[in-house]
Amino acid sequence: MTPSRAPMTAPTAPAGTAREVLDAPHTLLTTMAAPVDPADPRVVEAAADLLATLRRADDRLGVSAPQIGLGWRLLAIDVSSHPRTRSCAGELVLVNPRLTQAARWETAREGCLSVPGLVGEVRRATRITVTGQRPGDGESLTFHTDAFEARCLQHQLDHLDGVLFLDRMPTARAVHRARHPQSPLRHHV
């Protein structure tokens, strides 16, 4: 396993294309995604497309392959601009990621690019360890993080299992309309 300071994106990653983000209730958003080969050129291309999709707007903090129409276990995050971020890897892409440790749970507000206009209080771990592979060379990565980066990663991991944040609401009253759905709350992960 590689320490978490290893480069988190493939050094030779191609330039990607920003893709449309699917809205719920699309079937792919409620379907378990499939493991993929990190060295498959289609996966490397999809990783670059995820990053391009993420960079398209300031309120985008994370995006998963199912959200751009691919039923694959692949995600990208970048929470470097979020005020609740502590540990931060910058742009991070993981293939076949898996949550291996989770501790210190808290309830906090989050939203989703695929559920525009709504936010909700979701219970997540604030200290986590995630393993996965780097697109391209398939290098194994172990990643420890906390605070908002941990929340964003857990949200994206849920997408790979076909779970939306709405599915984690204890009651319908935990769901709220975003005051500024276009971006100012910056909870969209």
Ligand SMILES: [Zn+2]
């Ligand atoms: Zn989401």
